[in-house]
Amino acid sequence: MQDKKILFLSLLAIVLNFPLFVSAQVTAVGIVTNIATVLNNIILVFIIIAWLITGLLFLMATGNPNLVGLGKKAAFASIIGTVIYVLSGVALGIISSAILQGQ
Numbered sequence: 001m002q003d004k005k006i007l008f009l010s011l012l013a014i015v016l017n018f019p020l021f022v023s024a025q026v027t028a029v030g031i032v033t034n035i036a037t038v039l040n041n042i043i044l045v046f047i048i049i050a051w052l053i054t055g056l057l058f059l060m061a062t063g064n065p066n067l068v069g070l071g072k073k074a075a076f077a078s079i080i081g082t083v084i085y086v087l088s089g090v091a092l093g094i095i096s097s098a099i100l101q102g103q
Contacts, residue, residue, distance in 0.1 A: 012045075
């Protein structure tokens with residue numbers, strides 16, 4: 001069952017990003033940009049899944065202290081993952097503008 005989920009998510013990521021593969025430019029900058037966009041979309045899907053799992057854990061807890069604790073850990077991990085994702089996007093923008101524009 002786990003293999004089917006991984007296969008489904010992989011195929012979904014490829015299908016959603018197929019236009020990026022087709023329109024890939026031949027230049028090195030274009031290829032790197034398209035790869036970064038694909039990775040960005042895949043990471044975003046994982047973040048959304050993490051938040052959905054966190055919400056489901058809190059909904060299923062219904063006062064069970066073990067599940068509430070697990071939900072808190074999942075929420076903390078989701079928050080940290082989201083913050084890292086946002087900060088990496090900001091850092092990537094700053095670095096790419098510095099490299100490409102020479103500023």
